[in-house]
């Protein structure tokens with residue numbers, strides 16, 4: 001198990017380096033001069049040049065990249081252009097909001113998507129199934145930002161006062177208010193994924209229910225509810241768990257839009273704001289952070305998958321001994 | 322067809338007028354029609370027919386495992402004289418795996434991959450051996466495994482994939498026979514996925530079980546050599562219907578239905594004489610195809626003419642010991658005819 005984790009980690013390194021090169025280059029290619037934004041529009045050319053030098057923007061891109069990368073390897077993401085505080089601190093400060101939002105969305109995905117999928121499979125091709133399938137398809141095809149805008153429109157314009165549609169309250173501060181504030185953003189973030197998970201669960205459940213060992217359990221006189229819960233569900237959820245892992249990555253991506261629409265001070269919002277003022281160290285810091293989380297989550301999911309699946313587990317145990 | 326179950330005092334399983342329909346592309350199509358079967362104590366009845374003829378469907382219908390949109394109708398499915406149609410769902414669960422058990426074709430997929438063998442056994446014991454104490458389960462499992470020739474010591478915590486196909490098939494038979502009340506074993510192609518040596522062992526195991534416990538069996542197979550080796554009686558199915566019923570010797574000596582003859586003709590001789598094998602032309606009709614006459618007519622080598630294409634033949638008594646055939650040709654002849662048209 002440990003060996004698997006380590007080998008996956010090592011193979012992730014080149015991927016991360018490639019991501020960093022691409023994002024670094026793309027950022028420098030984007031129009032806009034950070035020095036100008038930092039020094040102000042009315043700054044004289046001499047001042048501008050000095051600022052540029054202090055930001056090392058006058059050096060070739062690859063030299064800048066190399067300096068950045070060697071700092072990164074020491075755990076240093078550099079300092080923000082705007083307030084000179086370390087990027088790691090800026091991210092750490094914004095992280096709780098994103099974590100809370102993603103956790104709420106993930107909870108929604110699991111708590112709504114999985115039961116919907118199971119119900120759909122058990123009622124395959126009947127009324128409930130048709131409704132759920134149409135709903136999931138709609139959910140999957142509507143992007144986050146549409147859902148987010150609709151929710152803001154609904155609760156901010158048509159029915160104001162029902163539900164807070166703006167801002168963020170840390171869960172440690174005021175539990176009830178925090179939950180209230182997170183509901184709409186979490187729905188917007190989760191909506192496309194709920195449909196996906198429902199569809200995955202449905203097809204995986206149907207596949208498992210069609211297996212011979214389910215018939216064998218029936219032929220043994222096992223109660224149908226037991227068959228669904230004990231025989232089918234566990235095997236059916238294996239592939240769903242993998243998908244959920246990948247979705248955590250997408251949640252981080254989706255949080256960029258959702259946090260912006262709902263004014264939540266998370267890292268998604270940070271990414272947008274920092275890019276707007278060309279605060280490159282912060283922008284690329286957030287990008288790398290998201291990439292690393294994405295990769296780590298996938299490794300964790302792979303390892304977990306092995307823990308749940310006896311066949312893979314046995315394979316590793318055999319390999320170890 | 323009109324014989325009451327009481328007429329055979331030792332009849333354990335009797336199925337009458339079974340019809341099963343599946344939902345297929347939004348329509349309800351018949352997979353089995355007017356199927357009847359009678360199995361006596363200690364008797365092994367073979368159920369043969371090409372793929373898609375409805376053999377597995379018959380077994381599943383008998384066990385009551387089909388759920389809507391599939392529809393099962395019958396004039397009665399009697400186990401020890403008790404009509405299973407009138408049994409409550411709870412009682413039916415007790416019968417399934419209790420007095421009536423099933424063995425499936427593919428041993429690997431018939432075990433839950435996430436459960437240890439021991440746990441799958443324990444479940445069956447807890448369902449069907451209520452008098453057995455929990456702490457005696459493992460001893461009982463080892464005994465049952467021993468019965469099918471497997472030394473289970475230290476293997477109860479192994480997962481299905483850690484066993485070979487042949488071992489798994491034996492284990493599945495052991496699981497199916499775990500109930501002390503078992504009366505009838507329904508075996509759906511129990512040896513199809515095994516190689517010949519293992520197949521012989523498993524068949525022998527089934528025969529032993531019959532001797533020892535007086536089990537009755539319905540053995541589904543498309544392998545006529547298995548039928549010859551194992552069965553007392555044979556029911557031949559074609560496209561969801563019974564076309565011939567015979568004692569096993571009678572079937573091989575004097576096949577009456579042209580379908581049976583053609584099936585027999587398609588078996589290669591050993592040693593092979595080098596001639597081309599006989600292959601039946603055409604294919605089994607689709608389920609949703611309504612055929613006005615005999616469903617086998619288009620492929621029949623003994624086609625009589627319009628009557629075959631227009632009038633459906635009835636399954637008729639044509640001799641002693643329940644000998645039946647559903648062919649217009651048998652209707653024309655007054656007695657059993659000898660095999661004359663060069664079968665083999």
Ligand SMILES: Nc1ncnc2c1ncn2[C@@H]1O[C@H](COP(=O)(O)OP(=O)(O)OP(=O)(O)O)[C@@H](O)[C@H]1O
Nearest residue numbers: 343344345352371372373374375376377378379608
């Ligand atoms: N659940 C189902 N829904 C719809 N059609 C089905 C279903 N199960 C079986 N069928 C159809 O019913 C017919 C009979 O199937 P069945 O499995 O009973 O055949 P079989 O004689 O056991 O064949 P084989 O030798 O291949 O196992 C086939 O045409 C099959 O396609």
Ligand SMILES: [Mg+2]
Nearest residue numbers: 376377378509
């Ligand atoms: Mg079958």
